[in-house]
Amino acid sequence: MKRTLKKAVSALLCVTMVSALAVGCGSSGKKSSGGDDKESLEVWMPPLSENQDDKEIWNKILEPFEKEHNVKVNVEIIPWGNYEEKYLTGVTSGEGPDVGYMYMEMLGDFIDMGAVESLDDYLTDEEKDNYLYLDNGKIDGKQYCLPMIVGNAIVMCYNKDILATNGITEVPDNCSWDQFIDICKQVKVGADGSSEVYPLVQRWGNPSMSTLNASFYPYLWQSGGSIFNEEGTALAIDSEAGKKAVQFLYDLRFTHNILPDVVTSLTNDDCISYFCEGKTAFVEMESSSTVQFDEANVNWGFITSLTNQEKGTFVASDSLVLMSNAKNKDLAYSLIQYMLDGESMTEYHQSARFAPVAKDEEYHDNPAFKSVYEEDGEQLHTLSPAKGASKIGDTLYKNLQLMIMGEMKPEEVISESVSYADTILNE
CATH class of the missing domain: 3.40.190.10 (Periplasmic binding protein-like II)
Structure with missing residues (x-):
């Protein structure tokens, strides 16, 4: 992705705050504001759309999911400039998201902190067949994330x-x-x-x-x-x-x-x-x-x-993750499934033009590079997640x-x- 700044997570800060992660009660599973009985889910994303209107786009895409599950999905768009710091502060204070968007460089630290849930027990055989880049989300033999944005080679x-x-x-x-x-x-x-x-x-x-x-x-x-x-x-x-x-x-x-x-x-x-x-x-x-x-x-x-x-x-490979602090993990994973559904991603990628991440999605990226993803896949490398x-x-x-x-x-x-x-x- 086109990022103007990616600041490193302070290892010292991580060490001093890891204990907070263990005791953080988490914001997940809160009732939505407004006094109703709806459960709420928090999603943290960066700005990716061409017009920087990601929140509006996702609010529209997620309306059917909210109605079906009687849930309020709060999508927070976090600027790239303080992206990792925002996650670190949120996770260690127990106020992080239920579903997060992470790029490869930051995954290693948050996995090491125990902040990200393995998805191996959630993935269905149908999903394994449909998703094109599952291996990009495997770290230390576990499926920690599902690629959402793969492209911009x-x-x-x-x-x-x-x-x-x-x-x-x-x-x-x-x-x-x-x-x-x-x-x-x-x-x-x-x-x-x-x-x-x-x-x-x-x-x-x-x-x-x-x-x-x-x-x-x-x-x-x-x-x-x-x-x-x-x-x-x-x-x-x-x-x-x-x-x-x-x-x-x-x-x-x-x-x-x-x-x-x-x-x-x-x-x-x-x-x-x-x-x-x-x-x-x-x-x-x-x-x-x-x-x-x-x-x-x-x-x-x-x-x-x-x-x-x-x-x-x-090639960039950024993913959705299920945060360990999520109170209703099954519902949060259902949200991930819905966001990565071919219909959802086809609509989203009309404004954030990247190559498809699954077989059930239409291609909306620049047609000049279609062959790069369909024929040159072995040449495309993602970054390696590691501590620090x-x-x-x-x-x-x-x-x-x-x-x-x-x-x-x-x-x-x-x-x-x-x-x-x-x-x-x-x-």
Whole structure:
């Protein structure tokens, strides 16, 4: 998802508040306000719709459920800027939701706190057959969540006019790292044949670690690596795959001079502007942002992933979870079922355009990327949930930023990031 900020959950705060979770009475199962006898359910969601009218959309979708179950569903839309902190405060005070929306980076901490319920005893065989991405919600062998938003894949976009002006007729679908470097080195001028142009820009001036999803993790996966080990007990970039990925990024900047100095200050919006204005031949971009390329009349194309040992790129996978503090867990799970029903999701995804998460849902995402989800599924990777994943990712991002600025070497990035991760994972 397009997030402007994802702050890390403080591990110290988690430790000091875990005891509160055990004694928190919870807000779930309250009677609704207004003096009637209806039970109420609390749902916490982020803003995802194009017009930021998620609450209105969900209120409409959930009306039949409320009538059928004689329940009031209160949907609270929480801004991205304090999303994890809001959950931490709510859960530890016993005032959290019954049904929550969580992204992968935050799941590990809340599972570790015992705040999220396993869904293995709730899932039906029919649901297992219908849902497309159940494996994304399995953590430590348990089904802790059901994916609700899977999409917004990072793809490698290119300006066809710039490449043609520089004598490049195609970007092969199986474009290797070496081929990509060769193509980038051929880019000298803009589409008009004279203006200055960059081969590739990246968003290393972003205030958040979402840059890793576009400009580091794909290289790691393309090298056959993973972010954490299988047990989730160690940052796994101190491997041959990790070393290749960090070195490739370093070489793009300092060996081949493909990444310009300006990338140290560029944000995601800056990269979009550079591409729309014809100032860069390539940009790694979320699929949802490419609508701006069309609006700017850019003659553009994309490949899903570069190729090294294999192909691989990032896809968001955010899920609905049943909170352990929910008083009426059966009713809360029924709400999850209703929200993920094909009819509900088809209606919701008309305003929040993402790919279907189940077989009974219609496709409403950009048709240009339909093949990415239907044919390139093996290339799409989600983030790995682990204890302290946000803090570890933030530190890795800062170290890579320093490398891009010329202040750290690849081996230092790896050793310092792994060392820091060990202190968090072994607390």
